[in-house]
Amino acid sequence: MxxxxxxxxxxxxxxxxxxxxxxxxxxxxxxxxxxxxxxxxxxxxxxxxxxxxxxxxxxxxxxxxxxxxxxxxxxxxxGWWEFYGRRFRLAPSVLIPRPESELLVEKALERLKLTPPPVKIVDVGTGSGCLGVTLAAEVPDIRLAVTDVSLETLHVARRNAREYGVDGRISFVQADLLEPLAGPFDLVVANLPYVPSSALRGMPAGRREPGLALDGGRDGLELTGRLLHSLPGKLSPTGAAFLEIGADQGTAVQSAAKAALPDADVQITRDLAGHDRVIEIRCGAHA
Ligand SMILES: C[S@@+](CC[C@H](N)C(=O)[O-])C[C@H]1O[C@@H](n2cnc3c(N)ncnc32)[C@H](O)[C@@H]1O
Structure with missing residues (x-):
């Protein structure tokens, strides 16, 4: 035959x-x-x-x-996915980068244009490294720290950083949020898990992507809330933080941010689909 x-x-x-x-x-x-x-x-x-x-x-x-x-x-x-025009290697322990997270990069790049060097930057919950590595690749002279609780994930982030020749300007830190880092930071970016545990069980992503990257606890705000709570001790008096949030979390996160940093300017930005997507917190002179 x-x-x-x-x-x-x-x-x-x-x-x-x-x-x-x-x-x-x-x-x-x-x-x-x-x-x-x-x-x-x-x-x-x-x-x-x-x-x-x-x-x-x-x-x-x-x-x-x-x-x-x-x-x-x-x-x-x-084994890879594209984010902000670059390919990021993936592993089963790593979240697939989402196009809506590119908004965080845009906000951070705008902020960096206004912030005189040297700038202290951290990407919290880096996953594939898509946020931190993109910032380092887009702005040649910056140095930054990236954190994740998962060591396996940090290995993937480091590999991606190496691919774009920026690993020498990034510190990879296994950490619970910002816990071991001294600060104060001029810029904090974070896309932390924000899906409520109960909602995650009914979502396809809940079966196919790592729970550690998606599960934000009972109301989805466990990690975001803890990070906001830590910011007064970690953000510089003229610093800014940009955090990705869930579509219906704007009001709750805005109140939590105002409670943590009463003098900061706090805004919510929507994504292209019209959903609340990024909380922007600006302190001090640049606010
Ligand atoms: C939603 S994923 C985001 C990954 C990547 N930044 C992105 O935008 O695609 C959240 C990341 O936070 C990490 N993470 C979960 N809990 C954490 C914690 N307590 N401290 C630091 N990172 C944490 C997860 O391992 C995961 O890599």
Missing amino acids: VATAFTIGAAQEQARQALKGMSDSPGQQAQLILADLLDRPRAWILAHPEFILGEADKRSFGVALARLTNGEPLPYVL
């Missing part, structure tokens, strides 16, 4: 069939896997449906597709 050639077009069709009812974009998922496997741009994959995959690539595609049909998110299957 003559085996039929397994082309890019056939691989995409196989993905469409296998992921029917599971994914809105099976063709796109197949294209990203093929682009990664064949080390070609996605546009090339789209333009060459007749290209025949070698045996090893065909097997690898089959393994990737099986992982997707098993419910594993595409970024974990690929």
